[in-house]
Amino acid sequence: MLKRVLIANRGEIACRIIRACKEAGIESVAIHAANDSGALFTELADIVVELEGNTIAETYLNSEQIITIAKDVEADSIHPGYGFLSERAEFATAVIESDLIWIGPSPQAIIEMGDKMTARRTMRAAEVPVIPGEEVEGGIEEIIAAAAKVGYPLLLKASAGGGGKGMRAVHSPEDVREAAEGAMREALNSFGDDRVYVERLLSGSRHIEIQILADSHGNTIHLGERECSIQRRHQKVFEESPSVALEPDLRQQMGDAAIAAAEAVSFVGAGTVEFLLTPQGEFFFLEMNTRIQVEHPVTELVTGVDLVREQLRIAAGEEMSCEELQMRGHAIEVRLYAEDPSNNFLPAIGDLLTFIAPQGPGIRLDTGVRQGDAVTPDYDPMLAKLIVWAPSRQEALQRLARALDEFVILGCTTNIRFLRELCDHPDVIDGWTTTDMIERLWPDGWTPDMTGRILEVAYLAANAAEASGYGRKGKQSIIGNSSELETPFATLSRRYP
């Protein structure tokens, strides 16, 4: 069994892993940049070490420093979470060469799947269908040439990419150069690798992914699917299991394809094989994530498997403890972002003056923050994940709506109301969920469905609170004369597409 795990991550996933360690009787080590001092994950961990350095490259991406700390505190293993170093084969290699256990698949598997272009080639060899497109070796001109071959609309994707970074949808040839430059620059900034390739944009498709678990005793299983079609900026916001689009037959086929993909790279650990499912019922390999995923709780609630705990077992060389696949009910996860959905999902910052989570049946909250924390522009704006389970999809949507109504976050703009309206949308209720859904439903951008009555209530509440000295130390009033302030906030009604 593992004894002391260093978590090379932050935020909600660090909390998730620390909790799994606690439950397994394993000590946890949190590392954090100076600007994460006092964050929730540092409160939960058994041992906390501050990283030197200011940038992400100097802290959470600093392999050398992290491994040195792991040795210093006598950790026996490293869990990378998702993002950051989780899919860097060199880091996995360095961890293993430092006599630490790497809680993840082999560096070789990471390399074969981590580079999206290599993965496409490997999958083609394993006869798993891939999206029509072109791998590109070269720069901007080669990309433009490949784009012409693939045809429009198309997607430019960073070969080293993930999480929507370095990705651009292009609808006509005249936009391709600017888009390719932006994608390459973002890819370089995010991954240190500016290679970009081209895929056909399969409109109206669903994003279906299969959870894989494999141990070192030769067992590779799949744990059913997640549908993550609802996305904005190519990042998932709403994830569910099971998918309304999968009958047992298709689930079986896609599960088998996912197992084949994993076995093609001798995969060990928890991973996800992502597919696009077209309206015609064809599915294409998109990529494999060789790590735990943001949306893993959806699978946990439906299958009853504790994926992170299984990762710890598998890394220790034990057999996974899963019994036969038993999917029950329906789970949905929504990602709570500090962002303004009425302003093209522009990230927001602020202080979490109030943070009241919903409670009661069927609710799970995986949060990296709590009341009193500040939301800064230093990291990804995802604050927390709210996951609900209910016996049926309809009841899960109703529960999610109830939970989002209860969720109170004041002091920072979030996408809660946007998510809440999704729950009621006929297309969501009917399961007509596709990757271009948000553009389809709100081609001119989303604005909250708010009656004038609500604004009047807010105006009255704010004035009453102000006049009563609510929320202030001592009673005082700052009521001024009529006129307006030119502040950054006056720009809130502007759009930055």
Add this chain to the structure above:
Amino acid sequence: MLKRVLIANRGEIACRIIRACKEAGIESVAIHAANDSGALFTELADIVVELEGNTIAETYLNSEQIITIAKDVEADSIHPGYGFLSERAEFATAVIESDLIWIGPSPQAIIEMGDKMTARRTMRAAEVPVIPGEEVEGGIEEIIAAAAKVGYPLLLKASAGGGGKGMRAVHSPEDVREAAEGAMREALNSFGDDRVYVERLLSGSRHIEIQILADSHGNTIHLGERECSIQRRHQKVFEESPSVALEPDLRQQMGDAAIAAAEAVSFVGAGTVEFLLTPQGEFFFLEMNTRIQVEHPVTELVTGVDLVREQLRIAAGEEMSCEELQMRGHAIEVRLYAEDPSNNFLPAIGDLLTFIAPQGPGIRLDTGVRQGDAVTPDYDPMLAKLIVWAPSRQEALQRLARALDEFVILGCTTNIRFLRELCDHPDVIDGWTTTDMIERLWPDGWTPDMTGRILEVAYLAANAAEASGYGRKGKQSIIGNSSELETPFATLSRRYP
């Protein structure tokens, strides 16, 4: 479908029912006594009406006022929760006669099961085994005579009773008179009925109960068992499903007996048939609760059935939506009481200055309170229920321990630490859970397992906080000279058995 439900209850169960209504698209009406103004359940409800009156009899037990309010606000139904009016047949009758839907079984079923002595007779007729004992018609002398027949140790129980009220364990004849007087007085105060009967005290037994669900279309099913053996003052504190003591065979037998019991009174709705299971494997009918129970979430997590939502369906005349019984994993509920377990579980009061609930996988919190609320002596000291689910019993105990460690309540003494230590106790881990467990493990009372180091930390933390002006408006110091204060708190180390 129901349109508007009045909830004739308060606290966490009112919150639970309101949430189920919201999810089902039904409006909810909260009623509350003046001293519950602003309570969480009044925040969650769609419509809130304050009850007139000061005592519980004038408010939450005031059938007439409650029905008048229901008609006034045009509710179409009343959900009684547990406790209060939930098992008062006259109330159910009055509700039905006012053309409101009663969310519960028929008044006749309540009468037949609600009076414990009648229930014993009905069960005997239905050939369900009952605990050896004597029904008593008469007063103190008849009780004493019956006690002599039953033999010691024995239990005195209020015939109208429940929740440990009007119950006394008696171990020798010289104590029986004072105990009977106390039981009768408590029964009269709590239920307006001082009839007390006698049962043999079956030491070393387990409390096993079977959840029943029956609709008006003739379907009666059981949803497996809950084991609620760990009790203090005859009130459950730790409830789990499944029970380590039940093999599929015995589960089947007890499930069949429970269905027989329910069908004997033409039961419709959600109910629980309670049994004692002796170390020899015999089981005896204890009582049937004709309402939703405090510990119902344990069954919900293991079976995936939403019991309260099913109650709403059944009351509307629909068929229950449950599929075949599918028990998965293990769930445990602990009841968080405002009480001092190191002082014989004496109820405590105080302000919830800090109330931070645990988060993450497998955690459910059904709370009636939140940070900022005051805990008063007006009502039952149960603050909240923490329920965990995990794939196995061992993992559930580990998860519960983790969650309790995360739970921070400051400003009011609670039993959190007591519950936390239960998770680690070898007898709990081994499943040697019996109704006399707490007396067996801590015959001289429980005291926290706290190192001197923890006290030193607390002393340092308090002094540092004080000197820094933490938690005060403005910085000031109230550090006085050495000496002591005679306050109620100086009595905290005394015991009031």
Add this chain to the structure above:
Amino acid sequence: MELSYLGEDLSGTITRDGQLFILGNMVAEVDNTVWITIDGRRQQAHVALSKDAWWVHFAGHTIRLDIVEAGFTASDSGGGLTAPMPGKVLEVLVKTGQNVTEGQALLVLEAMKMEHRILAPKDGEITAIHFNTGDQVTGGALLLDLQTE
């Protein structure tokens, strides 16, 4: 108190009667929290005060009301384009004196690991640019001036 929502001024006459605040047929009370009574139904509102705004949560909606202080005038007809949040200027796409059309990209900002393009809200002329490529900007910083017709 003057408040605005997404730049729109809010107003309405609120009267006070002891502990009660009245606006039309709505009544507010404040104790540990704020209670709003509409048509006889009393509901809780969560409120919090940040540096520049009152935040209100009511009936599942979260509303941010910016506090409008005395002595300032809004410049709807043009003026400054401010950074929506702290970040780094990746690219300046226009020059001083350049005429731009509504929707044209003026500047690319990197914040929270994403690129954001600042667009011209109206047709006009760029009269000043306050930052260069690579500069760090704070939230609310004036990036460039746009003179509109």
Add this chain to the structure above:
Amino acid sequence: MELSYLGEDLSGTITRDGQLFILGNMVAEVDNTVWITIDGRRQQAHVALSKDAWWVHFAGHTIRLDIVEAGFTASDSGGGLTAPMPGKVLEVLVKTGQNVTEGQALLVLEAMKMEHRILAPKDGEITAIHFNTGDQVTGGALLLDLQTE
């Protein structure tokens, strides 16, 4: 500051070094919360101040430290028996002048719908009874006086 835990006085010399408070090999810092460093490991403590006590949560334990104010003396050797919480006196089981033995029930109190028996902490004589059956008592109210040897 003088603090007691379950009636036992706590003490120890705490020194202050800037923002740090030191007790033995433990160091505390206070910002938005309280941080305790022991053997190089920094852990968070949650603290809150109520009217009469500091509450501390640390490593899964909750500790209530009563604030001991100047000018009072504990009366361990006897004195008042106080109501542990507000309630109603159901029954007074002793008379003034009566000798009682340790553990003897003196009075029955009803609070939170349960009966609680107040027992004699030591042998002694009842010198005063301050309430009668049916009286409401507040938490901390002196119920009766017990003179011990």
